[in-house]
Amino acid sequence: MIAAPRRIDVLSPEVIAQIAAGETVERPASVLKELVENSLDAGATRVRVDIEGGLDHLLRVSDDGCGIDAADLAAAFTRHGTSKIARAEDLLAVRTMGFRGEALPSIAQVARVTLTTRTAHAAEGTEVRLDAGRIVQTRPVARAPGTTVVVEDLFWNVPARRKFMKSPATEVRVASRMMSAYAMAALNVAFTLTNDGREMLQLAPTDNLRARVGAVYGHAAAEQLLEIHGEGPGLVVRGVLGTPEIARSSREHQYLFVNDRPVQHPLLAYLVRRAFGTMIPDGRHPFFVILLTVAPDMVDVNVHPTKREVRFARDGDVSHAVMRAAERALRALEPRFEVVAPSAHPFAADRTMAMAAAGLRVVTPDMLPPSERQISLADALYTPAPANVAPYTGESAEAPALSADERPGHGTPFWHLHDTWIFAPVRSGFIILDQHAAHERAAYERIRAQLLETRAPSQELLFPQVMELTAAEYDGLLAIQGTLDQLGFDIRAMSGNTIVVRGIPSDLKAWASGMFLRDLLEDTEEYEASSPALVDALAASYACHSVVRANQPLTTEEMAALVDGLFRTEHPESCPHGRPTFVRIGVDELERRFGRR
Numbered sequence: 001m002i003a004a005p006r007r008i009d010v011l012s013p014e015v016i017a018q019i020a021a022g023e024t025v026e027r028p029a030s031v032l033k034e035l036v037e038n039s040l041d042a043g044a045t046r047v048r049v050d051i052e053g054g055l056d057h058l059l060r061v062s063d064d065g066c067g068i069d070a071a072d073l074a075a076a077f078t079r080h081g082t083s084k085i086a087r088a089e090d091l092l093a094v095r096t097m098g099f100r101g102e103a104l105p106s107i108a109q110v111a112r113v114t115l116t117t118r119t120a121h122a123a124e125g126t127e128v129r130l131d132a133g134r135i136v137q138t139r140p141v142a143r144a145p146g147t148t149v150v151v152e153d154l155f156w157n158v159p160a161r162r163k164f165m166k167s168p169a170t171e172v173r174v175a176s177r178m179m180s181a182y183a184m185a186a187l188n189v190a191f192t193l194t195n196d197g198r199e200m201l202q203l204a205p206t207d208n209l210r211a212r213v214g215a216v217y218g219h220a221a222a223e224q225l226l227e228i229h230g231e232g233p234g235l236v237v238r239g240v241l242g243t244p245e246i247a248r249s250s251r252e253h254q255y256l257f258v259n260d261r262p263v264q265h266p267l268l269a270y271l272v273r274r275a276f277g278t279m280i281p282d283g284r285h286p287f288f289v290i291l292l293t294v295a296p297d298m299v300d301v302n303v304h305p306t307k308r309e310v311r312f313a314r315d316g317d318v319s320h321a322v323m324r325a326a327e328r329a330l331r332a333l334e335p336r337f338e339v340v341a342p343s344a345h346p347f348a349a350d351r352t353m354a355m356a357a358a359g360l361r362v363v364t365p366d367m368l369p370p371s372e373r374q375i376s377l378a379d380a381l382y383t384p385a386p387a388n389v390a391p392y393t394g395e396s397a398e399a400p401a402l403s404a405d406e407r408p409g410h411g412t413p414f415w416h417l418h419d420t421w422i423f424a425p426v427r428s429g430f431i432i433l434d435q436h437a438a439h440e441r442a443a444y445e446r447i448r449a450q451l452l453e454t455r456a457p458s459q460e461l462l463f464p465q466v467m468e469l470t471a472a473e474y475d476g477l478l479a480i481q482g483t484l485d486q487l488g489f490d491i492r493a494m495s496g497n498t499i500v501v502r503g504i505p506s507d508l509k510a511w512a513s514g515m516f517l518r519d520l521l522e523d524t525e526e527y528e529a530s531s532p533a534l535v536d537a538l539a540a541s542y543a544c545h546s547v548v549r550a551n552q553p554l555t556t557e558e559m560a561a562l563v564d565g566l567f568r569t570e571h572p573e574s575c576p577h578g579r580p581t582f583v584r585i586g587v588d589e590l591e592r593r594f595g596r597r
Ligand code: ADP
Pocket: 034, 038, 039, 041, 042, 063, 065, 066, 067, 068, 076, 077, 081, 082, 083, 084, 097, 098, 099, 100, 101, 102, 103, 104, 105, 146, 147
């Protein structure tokens, strides 16, 4: 049915302003982004951000930049009021982060804003207060040159946006990561971030990117960086790549700047990942900070309302230069190595020969220092499930579980395909297991049961490990520390985002000098401290990071243990993320396919 035409009316200016504001101010952290960008554009050498009661309650950004002339304040809060460009041609030479003149009016539209500012040559400062986008009060104030913007009650008049907001704690962590991101390019600027009076970030000015990375990620991380340099027609590539050792489970820790503007560019990130090849296992992502300097007329910054994407005039040149620079830097790690499977595996010898032929140096586990030795799979594989496992409440896949007499029994032959899938005959046909998903299910149920019952046993680390976390990780740790204790961790939080780990769960083999803990914190950062969802998320994350992956050879005993472990669980049919753990092909289907029926 075709709807009857309705009258077309042009929206009122208020509605238009609300719609535009919604685009610029996607979430509370976007306010911080816009205000920090303004401070940097103003040439600030110090940027301070204070959060009180959540970003949406009170956010204050202060700088010592050039300030705003009192006569320009009304224009600054008018849509498309900007000092940064004047004519369309200027869009081809934008050097500042801002240019759209939309941030201040948009923020004022959806929050209560107070701005205080003074230029160097003004005798005194000026304060303006805005309500629903309009200046309602202007008065002289005393202050040093610079600008302070206070944003209160964000989205008080946009109930729809409030409803979809993440938790205040999540937003604070996003804010701290965002600020750290700007800090990676603006080295000469001092950054401070406080949350409810607690200092989260304190970054001194420096002329050295490695030192900045160290201030955010800790000194251990700063020692795991390779510098990269490259050039192409009209462009320069600089920055650092993290060694494979500090690769992470998410892409959060990849910083790409184009003319000091932080941007997302999936293709460039992919090319850097590819340069690492097999030095980093599947599912992990390299750390990097890459700073591209490109002639302003070779890059279009005006392709996204929040300016987070850019387009290059000569895409190919940029890709090529970044890829070559990454490859060159990684040569420092040569001879390349790849950890091979325990030598008990029947194909290990073949694999070793093939790798040697391909010019790869082969390292067997016993040649590595103890901390780098791959976990013995037999060790990691199988810890018996407790008798009464808590029911899995997630959505299950369709595959029906196998009845007890259908499961592969003792002496079952297994076939291992591509080090990823296990084939096993069962009475009614055969099943194919995904080794990672299957192992994950078993570990998930075990860990979840532990979290809901008693405190799991802990093993003391021989040497307590001091770890410097990022502000976001530290904040997340404080929130879930009680639950981590329950799992068998023994962690003391010190000041300055530093922790001391004294004990870890006694059956944990995948500790990897603490990377395991960082992965857990990353995966659970969206959950409120004592919510039931946190238990599920933590168990799923723990399981995922501690079990065998795809492309890992297994012995027959290991396969047997894995299959056995899966079928002892409550819900063998799916992994904690809801993907199937096995598929079954019945004899009846084979008969049908071969025309026997
Ligand atoms: P844009 O940054 O795109 O120009 P904004 O709405 O963010 O638009 O800011 C409007 C104008 O207000 C800017 O062009 C700038 O002149 C001025 N301004 C905003 N914040 C600051 C600040 N922290 N210091 C100095 N000037 C500022």
